[in-house]
Amino acid sequence: RRQFVNDPDAIVEEALEGLEAAYPRLIRWNRDPSFVARATPAPAGQVAVLSGGGSGHEPLHVGMVGAGMLDAAVPGAVFASPTAGQILAATQAVSGGAGVVHVVKNYTGDVLNFEIAAEVAADDGIEVRQVLVDDDLATTSATGDGPGRRGTAATVVVEKIVGAAAAAGADLARVAALGQRVAATSRSMAVALAAGAHPGDPRPSFDLPRDEVEFGVGIHGERGVGRRAFASADELADLLVRPLVADLAIGRGDRVIAITNGLGSTTNLELAVIHRRVATILAAAGITIERALVGPYVTSLDMAGCSVTLTRADDELVALWDAPVRTIALSW
Template sequence: MKKLMNGADTILSESLAGFTQAHADIVTLDGSGKFVRRRELRPGKVALVSGGGSGHEPLHAGFVGIGMLDAACPGQVFTSPTPDQMVEAAQAVDTGAGVLFIVKNYEGDVMNFDMAAEMMADMTGAQVQQLITNDDIAVEDSLFTTGRRGVAGTLVVEKIVGAAAEQGMDLAGLKALGERVNRACRSFGVALSSCTVPAAGKPTFDIGEGEMEFGVGIHGEPGRRRAPLATADAIAAEMCEGIVKDLGQVAGRNALLFVNGFGGTPLMELYLMHHSARRLFEGHGVQIARSLTGSYVTALDMAGCSITLALLDDDLLALWDAPVRTAALRWGV
């Protein structure tokens, strides 16, 4: 294993220090190093807090800023953050309008955010709601979840809900909006190689040179099936057909097409997959109104990608287009 690090025990703290130094105009690191928060808070705005294990960068810290999250709690690599992190982050960014936790559907994350919400209510009486994302269609249950996993569609939820929060929507409205966006998103991933957790020092799973894993999770957990490596068009066809089948009626609908790299895939290949996926979705009558391509919800150094289709009406498209200024997403500001 070759990694740019000083040690597995300090890689997270040193990375967070570098991240907040590089983007000091947007974010700041809590003095204890437990969370990243927006540098300038807006009084009276509902606070959006997310988090999860590290190794998925830029998710979630890279989405803290104007028009998205107010704070992000990073756990150790592929490990949920702790409830005390979440409570401290929520208290730091709550300006009186309440807090919405945005949580990917992994058992550790859900359990710890549940505990944090109870602790917040007991300690401060603050209004806290939770929004669970579960856009992955690959498997119904995995090693880490009961029900579908929350994956790249989480970015779409955080962007649209973040825009509405910036415009002054209240806590109940934001939760309902997030649930609506989550229902409109479907994702499917494929891995060409494993990822390597720094503390483990070896690949999470073994995969042959001529193999791929359909439906792999963002922690390297198994997917639907192992298969021989195929052409990009054939890979995209299985992914897109699965998404269309799960969404149901898609003809004539406007959509966002999001092709997400897992950390070890060149942009050349991601754009090629976007070309294949767009052609396939348009063959089903989908109107691709917006696109996003890049590595945003990663699995360390895994090669592969996910495809997300989000069916967005005019109101949701306007919120997607609304200004955003974060380390990883920036337009209109």
């Protein structure tokens, strides 16, 4: 498909310039090295929270920068890790002396570059803890080998909880431990009806036969882990949710935060129809959805598809979820 683009190689920088022009009261773009920070920095003495990763997943991560969530986000090129230099500069910029938490989606390049930046920052006297997000159930390894599960839409939950804890004055160890707990109890599953296309390239990143859908797709245009017959929204929602419930081992009396997430070009009507079924399945299992989001939060360019994320919740996590937040994408 065709796109609104000038120079495909400049789309990320142009988009950041446009976002800063639109939301000067929320964000500031540091052009070189490129990162996006809060327009009004957090009060001194708080743990700082930083995330980042490839672009093409908007509103993640830049849309999550603001009071109560991220202090800064480091955008890479489309579907490519930011550099260690960018991450280091952002880490130094947000550091307020109480340490910095890096929220990192589990991809080899991201993990490597965030680790390098953390090591250099440590030499500068900035203590960094990494919270690794690895919620994508489709990439569970049976043998435990390989890079492990990918990080996808649970990143929103981790960033919200971690940001709220930092804003409440928790110390570095506590903020990081909370993030790790959220990541450990979050799982996601995605399905694509059609792949997205890179800026400047009209071709989708993979083709699907008319009668099949791709399950277990990630958020980088990669193929999924298996094809299934195209089916009704309810049937596809069943195939997303039931493995999550099984893997999290949740049942009657358990509580979750749920995200029914659009991967790009799926309409809000469709997402709400999917979420209806998610809610029905969980209610039938005696599981309470404490809080939910329905919409495009972690996208894969204009992929047609959706994912469902469930995070086990308790009173503490719900209170942190409900704490005030003011970003482009989440605000309450």
